[in-house]
Amino acid sequence: MTIKKDISRWALSCTAGLLLLAPWHQGAAQEKAAELRVAQNGRHLVAADDVPFFYLADTAWAMFHRLNREEVDAYLKDRAKKGFNVIQAVVLAELGGITEPNSYGDMALLDGNPATPNPAYFRHVDYAVRRANEQGLAIGLLPSWGRYWRDGKEQIFDVESAEIFGEYLGKRYRHANLIWILGGDSNVRSAKERKIIDAMARGLRKGDGGRHLISFHPRGPGLASKQLGDAKWLDFYMSQSSHAARDLDTGLYIEHDRRMQPRRPVIDGEPRYEGIPVGFYNQGHDPRLRFDDTDTRQAGWWALLAGAAGHSYGNNNVWQMWTTAREPAIGANRPWIEALDDPGARQAGYLRRFAEAHDFANWEPRQDLILDGSLSGPAKIRAARARDGHRIIVYSPRGEPFTLDLGEVNGAMHNQSWFDPRYGVSYKFRTEQSHGIQAFVPPSSGRGQDWVLVLESQ
Structure with a gap:
């Protein structure tokens, strides 16, 4: 089964809908x-x-x-x-x-x-x-x-x-x-x-x-x-x-x-x-x-x-x-x-x-957030955290699993979603309490199956 079909099948099983990033509009980037x-x-x-x-x-x-x-x-x-x-x-x-x-x-x-x-x-x-x-x-x-x-x-x-x-x-x-x-x-x-x-x-x-x-x-x-x-x-x-x-x-x-x-x-x-x-x-x-x-x-x-x-x-x-x-x-x-x-x-x-x-300007690199996962080689996982603690971003270039401490997210509850960098599509899959340790397994794995995890406090 192709990755597109795999994604579609997985997305349909989610209780939350599929979220696309907003399209570009002519003149939207008129920065001087x-x-x-x-x-x-x-x-x-x-x-x-x-x-x-x-x-x-x-x-x-x-x-x-x-x-x-x-x-x-x-x-x-x-x-x-x-x-x-x-x-x-x-x-x-x-x-x-x-x-x-x-x-x-x-x-x-x-x-x-x-x-x-x-x-x-x-x-x-x-x-x-x-x-x-x-x-x-x-x-x-x-x-x-x-x-x-x-x-x-x-x-x-x-x-x-x-x-x-x-x-x-x-x-x-x-x-x-x-x-x-x-x-x-x-x-x-x-x-x-x-x-x-x-x-x-x-x-x-x-x-x-x-x-x-x-x-x-x-x-x-x-x-x-x-x-x-x-x-x-x-x-x-x-x-x-x-x-x-x-x-x-x-x-x-x-x-x-x-x-x-x-x-x-x-x-x-x-x-x-x-x-x-x-x-x-x-x-x-x-x-x-x-x-x-x-x-x-x-x-x-x-x-x-x-x-x-x-x-x-x-x-x-x-x-x-x-x-x-x-x-x-x-x-x-x-x-x-x-x-x-x-x-x-x-x-x-x-x-x-x-x-x-x-809000990339508020991110700080935080490799210490990765409690378990690939930290070298082609599957190396990288993480960043917003300075206010309301957002954590984790990139897994080959869809390899990793473990995080949810206590690093501010607020009692937070939303969890996967972003697919190949197609610009985001899938919300869970709302969770902001404490404890959790392992994350991306929807697919292997070369070309990269995923971005987003944790956002409510």
């Missing part, structure tokens, strides 16, 4: 990223009205460089519908970003010089940014991929040109709905490279008047927090749990950066992509073995329960906007327009909806 700031507790982002902002990004690194305007519109409309509120894209893209023109034949830079941006190229970037904002999407805008500012044969930036380029972007997009992201899959390896990054940040601040948040997209875990923790321009930590292994606990990366000082929100800016080969850089890897939606869900929920302020999703065919007319990178094998409907993207929207519906 230009007004975003770090919450007072340093753990999440908030909009101008102090409403917590759950950062849910799709990775579209090559959008500016490879898509025409009709394609930009189709892509953005799809991502807004699925519940994303941030689109991560690069001005000077990784794949031919400074040596190949965009869809309209325009190079990004005049004579390859970052101090002389090409206005024609940027008119197309303007269009994409504006259309994203009209869909209620902020742009997580990377000025440059890492290979262009770090030491090496492809380096085009020095301190002077980095500040000029940063100021140009800052002024041009001063009033846009965006977040700056420096780095671009690279780490700061020397004092010289640090000066270039500081100069670009200084230029951005000079150009936009400090209106927008700035982060840094590194390669690997905890590197931005270690290498740039003293940077006054850095507003939130971003890690990259990457694509190295299946069942790698992304929550460990979040925990690492949450321990850093000064305290800042933490987001995984590049977890395992749907459709990318597992351990893609290993020699002799099997290209048929790819991460799927089970892997992307697991990465997101582990990070969220570990205390992340949001999450980024990626698809191997979408980030590079691959078509059959292009050379594939890292085993791309399906046109991006088809890959938009891969299930992991829709399920990322469920993650955001759940987090917002259950």
Whole structure:
């Protein structure tokens, strides 16, 4: 029997009804990223009205460089519908970003010089940014991929040109709905490279008047927090749990950066992509073995329960906007327009909806709540508790059972329900007294059978 049939049969046996998260509505995510700031507790982002902002990004690194305007519109409309509120894209893209023109034949830079941006190229970037904002999407805008500012044969930036380029972007997009992201899959390896990054940040601040948040997209875990923790321009930590292994606990990366000082929100800016080969850089890897939606869900929920302020999703065919007319990178094998409907993207929207519906900004990671259950490996269970004690959230990535102390829930009575992160559906199954020890057995188990337990006081 399929999981859908199993769920339906189980749900019909419940005395309570089946609860669906509310659908997205056009314009429901009109948060102004230009007004975003770090919450007072340093753990999440908030909009101008102090409403917590759950950062849910799709990775579209090559959008500016490879898509025409009709394609930009189709892509953005799809991502807004699925519940994303941030689109991560690069001005000077990784794949031919400074040596190949965009869809309209325009190079990004005049004579390859970052101090002389090409206005024609940027008119197309303007269009994409504006259309994203009209869909209620902020742009997580990377000025440059890492290979262009770090030491090496492809380096085009020095301190002077980095500040000029940063100021140009800052002024041009001063009033846009965006977040700056420096780095671009690279780490700061020397004092010289640090000066270039500081100069670009200084230029951005000079150009936009400090209106927008700035982060840094590194390669690997905890590197931005270690290498740039003293940077006054850095507003939130971003890690990259990457694509190295299946069942790698992304929550460990979040925990690492949450321990850093000064305290800042933490987001995984590049977890395992749907459709990318597992351990893609290993020699002799099997290209048929790819991460799927089970892997992307697991990465997101582990990070969220570990205390992340949001999450980024990626698809191997979408980030590079691959078509059959292009050379594939890292085993791309399906046109991006088809890959938009891969299930992991829709399920990322469920993650955001759940987090917002259950007041994620008040959660605290609480692994100590798990009295018995899998605490390592692919079935590792993670738990969080609302600060006021009125809610406990537990994620079981393989539907493995676990035991909790119900006395951790405030109030005499509480409701118990299962949330299915594959379909965005919630099932209330019991009202119970808030004392004693209880074992919980999810409705199904095995790889791909992940479940979220919700305990809410009445």
